[in-house]
Amino acid sequence: MANANIKDIAEIAGVAISTVSRVLNNHPDVKDETRKRVLEIIEEHNYIPNNSARNLKKTNSNDIGVLVKGIYNPFFAKIIQSIEEEIDAHGYTMILHYNDDNANDVEAAIELILEKKLIGLICLGGNFSNLNLEQFSELEIPIILASTDMEEQQKLDFFSSVTIENEKAAYDAVAYLCNLGHRRIGIITTGEEDQCIGNLRMKGYKRALKQYGIPYDDRLFEIGEYTFESGFHAMNKLLDKGQDFSAVFITSDIMxxxxxxxxxxxxxxxxxxISVVGFDGIDFARFFHPSITTVNQPGEYMGKKSAEILFDMIKKKKGHQHIILRTELLEGESCKKL
Structure with a gap:
């Protein structure tokens, strides 16, 4: 195989990219059998690990990566633009990479860092709840998680983050519907594999129902992904159940x-x-007819702040920071008082 990269080696060996990285760095936490197999494959394919983690400190790269989860969500557009403006103002170069919806976000981040010799990485969205911190500890570059979330505090001690209070924002959105008199409120959100944002917004939905004395009904729940088509199909499934509901909370505007x-x-x-409440505050929601009531996230500021934290860390001005931004409910034409 010509020009094999670290991902190719990992796939041939049947291991994670992070495992190949550990072998390259002589990390002790690798089984002897696995280490031997990886080294044999590296030799067989003449892979030269110039981009391994141990060489990151030797490079003069000015490249900063932005890893985006999914290619369909327009919510990230303004965030990316804001990040790019900050990176350009500091004289650095942005490398933008979109990660497939079904891909492993942790491995994608490691691969991008190693292959592009990045000196910093900003992750927009994605699921980082299942990572092993040692996978990133070898890389020794600042990593900012933006517009994603983690429930385990110890993981926040390793990353910097710029996010919102997802559970509270979802609670406020559903409470808004409750205050309008709605008692049968459906929800379309992401599935169990989304342990970050989707899970937190689901918790906010349930907490609002409980606060207003409304029992949770699993028949009013449907799963979607962050696409227009997915929201369309999920809503049809919800309607096909024949349940009587007067409102629905949907955890992204695109859905x-x-x-x-x-x-x-x-x-x-x-x-x-049916009244509808979305989440994100994208322009499409405002110009849809009728305009959709939505939880507005400060996307542009989120991007700017992420880049500022990154450069603070690159220039050793500050350590890890965790910024929580406020949201606001933007009322459109999609909700009715009962």
């Missing part, structure tokens, strides 16, 4: 737009028949 299209395509009206 909320698809869901709203499903409602309207059935000859139903928004908000007369």
């Amino acid at each position: 909320a737009i698809g869901a709203s299209k499903a409602i309207l395509s059935r000859g139903m009206r928004i908000p007369e028949d």
